[in-house]
Every structure is written in structure tokens, then in C-alpha cells.
Amino acid sequence: MTSQLYLVRHGHTALNAEDRLRGLADPPLDEIGERQAAAVARALSDTGVSRVLSSPLRRAVRTAQIIAEALGIEQRVDARFNDRDYGFWTGHRKSEVLTEWGTVDAAPGVETSETVLARALPALDEIAASRADSAPLIVVTHDAVIRPLMLHIDPDATMITVHTGSYQALTYCERRWRIDLIDQQPL
Template sequence: MTTRVIVWRHGNTDWNAGNRVQGQTDVPLNELGRQQAVDAAELLVRLRPTALVASDLSRAADTAAALAALTGLSVTYDERLRERSFGQWQGLTMAKVALTRPVEFARWRAGADVIGGDVETLDDLGKRVADALQAATDRVPPDSTIVVATHGAAARSGIGHLLGWPREQLRTLRALQNCHWAELTHDDERGWQLGSYNVGPFGDRPVPPPV
């Protein structure tokens, strides 16, 4: 029997729109993001989810709430699903980071761990998000469908950790667009598998950084 896990990125925020590093700053959805959550929820409800889990940051929690309103399910919150902590980068635009912290920025662009700035390592990020996804799966009966509302960098790293992908392979995945999702499945015979990635209702739009 197979459990399905939908890993869903939150809707747009003003900091997404301004290319500003959010990290674990609790930035709310903007008007576009709230509409994106509603539009996506109208598709996800067709999957007949049996459980909803979300990061406790409001942009993810409010995205999950749009689906909760259609399903009648309550949302369980797990702080392990929070976005990557970007430490001293949080609140800065990416242009400002590149200008004022060029060595750190270059390592980030190269997919390496950032040395300095109190930025969370990729291994730590991947492990904590993967642990949360596994815990959500362990709490439900087989053949359930779980929708997990989280964040861009968190989603990508958590998925990669579950699948056992090396960092170089993980970098070949584009960031999830706002309110798009990936579908994972798990069963005892095949373990974790990726079924689809970057699915959503909005067509192909430019992807803001997953921060």
C-alpha cells in the first residue's frame, strides 16, 4: 500500500515579489498569494487529502488554511517545516547580499554551504524537513494522501534528503514556484519515489528565489 505526500510551497508574499530574503522571518501572504492558495486548493481538494500539515510560519499556515476550508480537515503544524534559516541575510534583497556579502553569496550560488552569516547548512535543512515529512507519513494509515505546506528551499532540500540524492543532483531541480507542489509516494517495497514536481495552476512563470 502506498502513501502519497504532496509537498506544497506557500503563496506569494511582498518579500517574494521584492526578491528579499525571507528565511524564517514570518512574512504574510499578500493579496496575490492568498488568491494563489485558493486557486491551488481547488485543484488539491480533488486529490482527496486525508491530512494537512504545515510550517508554523504564517505564509505556509495560511496557504494550508485555504485547503482546510475546502476539506474540513484541521491543520497540524510542525516547525521543522520552516524555511531555511538565512541568519543575517534575512530582510536583505538578494542584490544587497551580493553587494555586501560577495563571498557568502558566491558559495550560495554555487550550491555550497554558506560560511558566515549564520546561514543554516543544507544538510541540517534537508534532514529536519525530511524528518518532518517522514513523521507526517508515519502518523497516517497506508494509502493516505497528506498535503504538506512548506517553503521553497525547505521543500527542495527535504525531498532530496528523503530520496537520498547527492547535492549535485539536487541542484538540477528548479525551485518550486509559489503555490506549486511536488508529489512523493512511499511504500515498504520501493521506499520514497518522486512522482511529479512543480505542478500548479498558473502556467510557466518566472521562479523567484526559494528564500
């Protein structure tokens, strides 16, 4: 069976505006984020999407809620799509962490990309394999989840950018994922 899935990065928050690592912090969408979520709903309105799943964090839940309400579809939370845990570094400016450690991955106490991938990829595979219908799904999650997934699917896609309020289109066929679209920004 072939399945279509849209990975949506949640809308903008005040911590995004300040370039701070959000991780498990739980800021709400700001006005820009609300508009971005509505724009994604409009962009995906004629795709036949049957439901939307999201990370349990408020910014993802609200993005999913806006999309679900606009499209008249079911919304559920799936913790496997939760953001990366930045530990002590949550709330710090990304530039500060990069200056001190060279990469966010090198900072002590940060959940590894491999750990994020180990929970999110099986969730995607399970969703695709257990589908009773072939209607597309939306998963609202975070850049720190989307980027490792995309890099796993296409190891050559090393320079992936995932803006807030963007969507990525994937197809699952013969137990493999394929990237169809990256960083679509409907605003």
C-alpha cells in the same frame, strides 16, 4: 504501505516580490499568495487528502488554512517544516548575498541545507510510517525545505525550481520516497 504526499510551497508575499531572503521573517501572504493557495486547493480537491500540515510561519499557516477550509480537512502546524534561518541575511536581497558570497550557503550564519534536511526528512518519514490510513497528506512549507528534500530523494534533480504556490507530489513505498511531480503551478 504506500503513501502519497504533496509538498506545497506557501503562496507569494511582498518579500518574494522583492527577491528578499525570508527565512524566519514572518510576512503575510499578499493578494497573489491568497489566489495561489486557493488554486492549489482546487488542484488537489479530488485527491482524497485527509489533512494538511504546515510550517509555523504565517505565510505557510495561511496557505494551509485556505487549503484546509476549501477541502474541509484538518490543519495542524509542525515546526520541523519551518523555513531555513538566514540569520543576519534575513531581509537582504538574494542578489546581494550572491554577489558577496557566491551562494547563500556560503554566507556566514545561514542555517545549512543539511541541517534543514536533518529535521524535515525524518518528519516526512515519520508521517509516512505512522499513517493509520492511506489518504494523501499536504505539507505546506518553504522552497529552502522542499529543494533539499527533493535533491535527497533524487540527487540528479539539481535544477529544481519551486515557485510560490506550487506543489510537488511524492510517493512513499517500501521505506523510500519517489518524486512523481515537480513545481506544479495551478494558476
